Amino acid sequence: MYTHHYLGKTIQNEIIQLLATKVKQKIVVDLKSAKYYSVILHCTPDISHTEQMTLMVCFVTTTTTEPSENVSAMVTVRQHFLEFIDDTTGGGMTNVRLKNLEDTGIAIADVRGQGYDNGPNMREKNRGVQTRI
Template sequence: MSDHTKRSQIKDHKNYLGDKIQNEVINLIGENIKSKILELTKKAKYYSILLDCTPDYSHQEQISVCIRFVNLKSSGISTEEHFLLFCPIDDVSGKGLTKFLLLALEKEGLSINDL
Protein backbone atom coordinates (compact mmCIF):
# COMPACT_ATOMS: atom_id res chain seq x y z
CA MET A 1 0.00 0.00 0.00
CA SER A 2 2.90 2.30 0.79
CA ASP A 3 4.38 1.72 -2.68
CA HIS A 4 1.01 2.31 -4.31
CA THR A 5 0.59 5.60 -2.44
CA LYS A 6 4.09 6.73 -3.46
CA ARG A 7 3.42 5.89 -7.11
CA SER A 8 0.16 7.84 -6.93
CA GLN A 9 2.20 11.01 -6.32
CA ILE A 10 3.75 10.70 -9.80
CA LYS A 11 2.06 12.92 -12.38
CA ASP A 12 -0.17 11.10 -14.93
CA HIS A 13 0.01 7.85 -12.96
CA LYS A 14 -3.34 6.09 -12.63
CA ASN A 15 -3.94 5.34 -8.95
CA TYR A 16 -7.69 4.89 -8.54
CA LEU A 17 -7.56 6.69 -5.19
CA GLY A 18 -9.76 9.62 -6.27
CA ASP A 19 -13.07 10.29 -4.54
CA LYS A 20 -15.08 9.54 -7.69
CA ILE A 21 -13.54 6.08 -8.07
CA GLN A 22 -13.87 5.35 -4.35
CA ASN A 23 -17.54 6.39 -4.35
CA GLU A 24 -18.20 4.29 -7.44
CA VAL A 25 -16.60 1.24 -5.81
CA ILE A 26 -18.58 1.81 -2.59
CA ASN A 27 -21.83 2.13 -4.56
CA LEU A 28 -21.11 -1.03 -6.58
CA ILE A 29 -20.33 -3.03 -3.44
CA GLY A 30 -23.44 -1.66 -1.72
CA GLU A 31 -25.68 -2.56 -4.65
CA ASN A 32 -24.20 -6.06 -4.74
CA ILE A 33 -24.84 -6.59 -1.02
CA LYS A 34 -28.36 -5.19 -1.36
CA SER A 35 -29.14 -7.54 -4.25
CA LYS A 36 -27.93 -10.53 -2.17
CA ILE A 37 -30.17 -9.46 0.73
CA LEU A 38 -33.15 -9.09 -1.62
CA GLU A 39 -32.37 -12.48 -3.18
CA LEU A 40 -32.44 -14.12 0.26
CA THR A 41 -35.65 -12.26 1.11
CA LYS A 42 -37.41 -13.45 -2.04
CA LYS A 43 -36.20 -17.00 -1.40
CA ALA A 44 -37.65 -16.86 2.12
CA LYS A 45 -40.91 -15.44 0.70
CA TYR A 46 -42.33 -13.85 3.87
CA TYR A 47 -40.61 -10.89 5.51
CA SER A 48 -41.15 -7.97 7.85
CA ILE A 49 -39.97 -4.38 7.58
CA LEU A 50 -38.72 -2.08 10.32
CA LEU A 51 -38.82 1.68 9.68
CA ASP A 52 -37.19 4.34 11.82
CA CYS A 53 -37.12 8.08 11.21
CA THR A 54 -34.79 10.59 12.80
CA PRO A 55 -33.69 14.12 11.90
CA ASP A 56 -30.09 14.64 10.83
CA TYR A 57 -27.86 17.54 11.84
CA SER A 58 -29.59 19.91 9.39
CA HIS A 59 -33.04 18.86 10.73
CA GLN A 60 -33.88 16.88 7.56
CA GLU A 61 -35.84 13.72 8.43
CA GLN A 62 -34.00 10.53 7.45
CA ILE A 63 -35.57 7.08 7.29
CA SER A 64 -33.78 3.79 7.73
CA VAL A 65 -35.30 0.54 6.54
CA CYS A 66 -34.39 -2.90 7.86
CA ILE A 67 -35.78 -6.19 6.62
CA ARG A 68 -36.25 -9.38 8.63
CA PHE A 69 -36.91 -12.86 7.30
CA VAL A 70 -36.39 -16.53 8.08
CA ASN A 71 -33.42 -17.99 6.21
CA LEU A 72 -33.78 -21.68 5.42
CA LYS A 73 -30.19 -22.84 5.06
CA SER A 74 -28.97 -26.39 4.71
CA SER A 75 -27.19 -25.91 8.06
CA GLY A 76 -30.43 -24.90 9.79
CA ILE A 77 -33.05 -22.22 10.14
CA SER A 78 -32.15 -18.71 11.26
CA THR A 79 -33.94 -15.40 11.59
CA GLU A 80 -31.97 -12.69 9.83
CA GLU A 81 -32.26 -8.93 9.96
CA HIS A 82 -30.46 -6.69 7.47
CA PHE A 83 -30.16 -2.97 6.91
CA LEU A 84 -31.68 -2.24 3.49
CA LEU A 85 -31.62 1.51 2.88
CA PHE A 86 -31.30 4.96 4.37
CA CYS A 87 -32.65 8.09 2.70
CA PRO A 88 -34.27 11.49 3.35
CA ILE A 89 -38.04 11.64 3.74
CA ASP A 90 -40.32 14.67 3.82
CA ASP A 91 -43.65 13.28 5.06
CA VAL A 92 -43.45 11.25 8.29
CA SER A 93 -47.21 10.95 8.73
CA GLY A 94 -48.80 7.51 8.47
CA LYS A 95 -49.90 8.31 4.93
CA GLY A 96 -46.41 9.53 3.94
CA LEU A 97 -44.65 6.50 5.42
CA THR A 98 -47.12 4.13 3.74
CA LYS A 99 -46.55 5.81 0.38
CA PHE A 100 -42.78 5.62 0.88
CA LEU A 101 -42.91 1.95 1.88
CA LEU A 102 -45.12 0.92 -1.05
CA LEU A 103 -42.83 2.68 -3.54
CA ALA A 104 -39.69 1.21 -1.95
CA LEU A 105 -41.12 -2.33 -2.03
CA GLU A 106 -42.17 -1.93 -5.66
CA LYS A 107 -38.73 -0.58 -6.61
CA GLU A 108 -36.99 -3.53 -4.96
CA GLY A 109 -39.37 -6.09 -6.50
CA LEU A 110 -40.88 -7.21 -3.18
CA SER A 111 -44.55 -8.10 -2.94
CA ILE A 112 -46.69 -6.32 -0.35
CA ASN A 113 -48.66 -9.58 -0.06
CA ASP A 114 -45.61 -11.30 1.48
CA LEU A 115 -45.07 -8.57 4.08
Protein backbone atom coordinates in the same frame (compact mmCIF):
# COMPACT_ATOMS: atom_id res chain seq x y z
CA MET B 1 3.19 12.33 -16.54
CA TYR B 2 -0.29 11.29 -15.39
CA THR B 3 -0.74 8.08 -13.47
CA HIS B 4 -4.06 6.39 -12.89
CA HIS B 5 -5.09 5.60 -9.33
CA TYR B 6 -8.21 4.57 -7.48
CA LEU B 7 -7.99 7.05 -4.63
CA GLY B 8 -10.17 9.79 -6.10
CA LYS B 9 -13.55 10.42 -4.48
CA THR B 10 -15.42 9.75 -7.72
CA ILE B 11 -13.90 6.30 -8.18
CA GLN B 12 -14.29 5.45 -4.49
CA ASN B 13 -17.95 6.47 -4.52
CA GLU B 14 -18.54 4.43 -7.66
CA ILE B 15 -16.91 1.35 -6.10
CA ILE B 16 -18.95 1.80 -2.91
CA GLN B 17 -22.15 2.11 -4.97
CA LEU B 18 -21.33 -1.05 -6.96
CA LEU B 19 -20.66 -2.99 -3.75
CA ALA B 20 -23.85 -1.65 -2.15
CA THR B 21 -25.87 -2.77 -5.17
CA LYS B 22 -24.42 -6.28 -5.00
CA VAL B 23 -25.10 -6.55 -1.26
CA LYS B 24 -28.69 -5.32 -1.72
CA GLN B 25 -29.23 -7.84 -4.55
CA LYS B 26 -28.05 -10.68 -2.28
CA ILE B 27 -30.38 -9.52 0.51
CA VAL B 28 -33.32 -9.45 -1.92
CA VAL B 29 -32.52 -12.96 -3.22
CA ASP B 30 -32.41 -14.29 0.37
CA LEU B 31 -35.62 -12.41 1.27
CA LYS B 32 -37.46 -13.82 -1.75
CA SER B 33 -36.39 -17.36 -0.87
CA ALA B 34 -37.76 -16.80 2.65
CA LYS B 35 -41.04 -15.55 1.06
CA TYR B 36 -42.52 -13.69 4.06
CA TYR B 37 -40.91 -10.75 5.77
CA SER B 38 -41.45 -7.77 8.04
CA VAL B 39 -40.59 -4.16 7.32
CA ILE B 40 -39.06 -1.87 9.92
CA LEU B 41 -38.92 1.92 9.63
CA HIS B 42 -36.62 3.51 12.16
CA CYS B 43 -36.49 7.26 12.66
CA THR B 44 -33.78 9.09 14.60
CA PRO B 45 -32.85 12.76 14.58
CA ASP B 46 -29.20 13.53 13.87
CA ILE B 47 -27.12 16.17 15.64
CA SER B 48 -28.73 18.94 13.55
CA HIS B 49 -32.21 17.66 14.50
CA THR B 50 -32.88 16.43 10.97
CA GLU B 51 -34.82 13.17 10.87
CA GLN B 52 -32.80 10.22 9.59
CA MET B 53 -35.10 7.42 8.42
CA THR B 54 -33.97 3.89 7.60
CA LEU B 55 -35.86 1.12 5.82
CA MET B 56 -35.00 -2.39 7.00
CA VAL B 57 -36.38 -5.87 6.37
CA CYS B 58 -36.52 -8.82 8.72
CA PHE B 59 -37.02 -12.45 7.66
CA VAL B 60 -36.21 -16.02 8.66
CA THR B 61 -33.95 -18.40 6.77
CA THR B 62 -33.37 -22.09 7.35
CA THR B 63 -30.48 -24.30 6.39
CA THR B 64 -30.55 -28.06 6.74
CA THR B 65 -27.69 -30.21 7.80
CA GLU B 66 -27.78 -33.94 7.38
CA PRO B 67 -25.76 -35.74 10.02
CA SER B 68 -25.59 -39.51 9.83
CA GLU B 69 -29.19 -40.33 10.81
CA ASN B 70 -30.88 -37.10 11.84
CA VAL B 71 -31.86 -34.18 9.68
CA SER B 72 -31.83 -30.90 11.54
CA ALA B 73 -32.53 -27.35 10.46
CA MET B 74 -30.77 -24.23 11.60
CA VAL B 75 -33.17 -21.28 11.79
CA THR B 76 -31.75 -17.77 11.54
CA VAL B 77 -33.59 -14.49 11.98
CA ARG B 78 -32.03 -11.90 9.69
CA GLN B 79 -32.46 -8.14 9.72
CA HIS B 80 -30.98 -6.03 6.94
CA PHE B 81 -30.74 -2.33 6.13
CA LEU B 82 -32.06 -1.49 2.64
CA GLU B 83 -31.88 2.30 2.37
CA PHE B 84 -32.23 5.73 3.87
CA ILE B 85 -35.50 7.62 3.32
CA ASP B 86 -35.44 11.39 2.83
CA ASP B 87 -39.15 12.26 3.09
CA THR B 88 -40.31 11.89 6.69
CA THR B 89 -44.03 12.65 6.21
CA GLY B 90 -46.47 9.75 6.50
CA GLY B 91 -47.45 9.93 2.83
CA GLY B 92 -43.88 10.44 1.65
CA MET B 93 -42.54 7.48 3.62
CA THR B 94 -45.35 5.29 2.35
CA ASN B 95 -44.63 6.22 -1.27
CA VAL B 96 -40.88 5.72 -0.88
CA ARG B 97 -41.37 2.39 0.87
CA LEU B 98 -43.79 1.05 -1.74
CA LYS B 99 -41.59 2.28 -4.60
CA ASN B 100 -38.51 0.71 -3.03
CA LEU B 101 -40.24 -2.64 -2.63
CA GLU B 102 -41.56 -2.45 -6.20
CA ASP B 103 -38.14 -1.49 -7.63
CA THR B 104 -36.44 -4.42 -5.92
CA GLY B 105 -39.16 -6.88 -6.95
CA ILE B 106 -40.30 -7.58 -3.38
CA ALA B 107 -44.03 -8.36 -3.19
CA ILE B 108 -45.94 -6.14 -0.76
CA ALA B 109 -48.46 -9.00 -0.38
CA ASP B 110 -45.75 -11.02 1.42
CA VAL B 111 -45.40 -8.50 4.27
CA ARG B 112 -46.37 -10.20 7.53
CA GLY B 113 -45.30 -7.50 9.96
CA GLN B 114 -44.59 -3.80 10.25
CA GLY B 115 -42.38 -2.13 12.81
CA TYR B 116 -42.15 1.61 13.46
CA ASP B 117 -39.87 3.38 15.87
CA ASN B 118 -39.68 6.91 17.21
CA GLY B 119 -41.96 8.68 14.77
CA PRO B 120 -45.55 9.84 15.29
CA ASN B 121 -45.86 10.37 11.52
CA MET B 122 -45.37 6.60 11.12
CA ARG B 123 -48.00 5.52 13.64
CA GLU B 124 -50.54 8.33 13.24
CA LYS B 125 -54.02 6.84 13.32
CA ASN B 126 -55.40 8.34 10.09
CA ARG B 127 -52.41 9.41 7.99
CA GLY B 128 -49.40 7.43 9.22
CA VAL B 129 -47.44 4.85 7.22
CA GLN B 130 -48.90 1.94 9.21
CA THR B 131 -52.46 2.95 8.31
CA ARG B 132 -51.62 3.63 4.66
CA ILE B 133 -49.95 0.26 4.15
